[in-house]
Amino acid sequence: MRFTKEQEGFAAAVRAFCAAECGTLAQRDELTDGGKLSNSPEILRKLAAQGWLGVSIPEAYGGGGAGMVDECLFLEETSRGLAPITAYSTGLTAAQTYLRYGTEDQKKDILGGICAGELEAIALSEPGAGSDLGSVRIKATLDGDHYVIDGQKTWTSAAHVAKHLLLLARTDSSGPKHQGLTLLIVPTDVPGLEIRPIETMEAHTVNDLFFTGVRIPVANVVGEAGQAWKHLMRGLSVERLIIAAMSLGAAERSLDDVLGYVKQREQFGRAIGSFQAVRHRIAELATEIAYAKAFVYDVAARIDAGEEDQLTREGSMAKLKCTEIAKHTALEAMQLMGGYGYAREYGMEGQVRKALAPPIYGGTNEIQREIISKSLGL
Template sequence: MSLDYHDFSDEQRAFASAVTDFCKRETGTREQRGEHPHNPAVYERMAGLGWLGVTDAGLVDTCVFLEHTGYGMAPIGGFATSAIVAGAVRRSGTARQQATVCGGLAAGRTFAIAMSEPEAGSDVAALACRADPGPDGGWVINGQKTWCSNAHFADAILLVARTAGRPGDHDGLTMLLVPAGTPGLRVAGIDTMGGREVNDLWFTDCRVPADAVVGVPGQGWRQLMAGLNLERLILAALMLGTARRAFDDALGYARERRQFGRAIGTFQVQRHRIADLATEIDCCGLLVYRVAALADAAPGRVLARESSMAKLKTTEVAKQVALAGMQMMGGYGYATEYDMERHVRATLVSTIYGGTSEIQRDIIGRSYGL
């Protein structure tokens, strides 16, 4: 860790160093990382080291892992969604589901979560994809989901579907685990500036058994709210690492690139820009680990305001850092030969997924009675 954001234990510092060393050795070059956000071979090696079960240890440990894999640009894009699904199952699932999902994550399996729909993004209550009781006691799913990250290689998808009520109701939503390859499920990729990361899902008379339900039927909204701390901190910690990496890449360039007979970092405009970015990143680190420590101290407490602040601040700063880095590097920042353009792509979308910055601001504002 480049900065003392938190009173880390010796074990956490050792863990951070181990992850950093692994990334330098195993994912330090573009060739090692590959062109896709998720590299199964790297993911499996981390599973073999026992690292993918880190969410069992608490949120501070999880943030340590995500910050340092984000900094190391480790191509394990499936981890974040898998950890979110595992968190939901750990809180609400049966022992069998926990063994399948939480144990599966630790062993290197991947999972996706499907909430958004063409007419329901930020407004989760507007979900219309339905799961109706089937003749065999199970559920029959019909409808569409969209923007589902990692569904094209996930072992199973945690689906949030409507089992009662109508669009606009918070009650009546249910979580169901749908294994990959279930008849009636079709997955189609959406082309984005980040490549193949998200998907459309179509459910046509897709049948799952009664024990596919995670938690209590009709209580999916409350179960989702219980997972806000984990989901938002996962995204914030990942972007904290990405922000630090973009900053260090820009700083290295500013020290080495010479124009007008001197390193460009010695010009006041660049020195001040570097100073501002470093200060903002430090603030983000303090915020992320403070919220993680609060959540670990009171596991059942939903920190809606604080977790929204962490997600909002860190993703916006990460975007600011990456865009400033591209500006400092000029044409080289735009070239695929350098990592800065990848940092820009990663940080731009971070202010959208997992609840947009506008939604985070609205949550924070409402928490003050507004």
């Protein structure tokens, strides 16, 4: 698709912001306590002040009132620019459910907060329920005008920095497993909730959650009690496009960095990028990324045109392809950079670490292949 001049200007402005505010390793270290944190409140505040957070959220709730094409441009450029705002995408995913099923008060509170730089989280997975979310067991028992929540969630991104959780809980066990599920807004400072970090190869991002007698008002139900499965579908479908746009930006950053390296690094009296074995690998990476970008923005444009309900397959395709390309590009770039690819100073080792998780979260790529194959009648 062709971008408008306004969209091209927007992407260029975000790119320039990232270069100025977090373009060097020293800047990013200062913003993230030496790489220990995955989110910078300072950067989020500055992005909010620009009016760029929630660019796809309606103006009535503090957003930019644009569409998913503009949102994907923002996600692509902030990912490419290594902006430490990982949790923003989690809140953006939650926003899809609030937009369609939330009350006006919920929308004003949650969506307005996202646009102002506040972070939100979604608590779905459990120790026994990952890809099979219908097997969720955490209980929310009705007690007067409150639900009492007991159980555990795991792999919950951004819970430690979020203002609220969008919690998937079982409120009725009498029917099939996809029925009796309810979405509840849970403030992260509520008594009875323990948030425990999970150590991974990246900065602190994911958490275990433990609920012990947590009381949440009935007014915190999002949508209709017992109907969470259908409420989640829009958010999860758009989430795949969100992940795809971020992975596209990550792949572009890896290509940018390795391209700069092979043009400058000399061996045998000439730049290593002049050797056919190197330049052909770079050409293949650039081609894959270009095709992925065209597809991502085609899907985004179709969502903006009101076709989102028919885009389950395309969203899965975008997520599958872009996350695999980001991983492949980072690994290829590390190989082409030799020993320097492992050095933190050059950044590629961080790109590799960041590229390994997206094929797993947001619905594993194995699940995406299942969704695609079923849509083909297999």
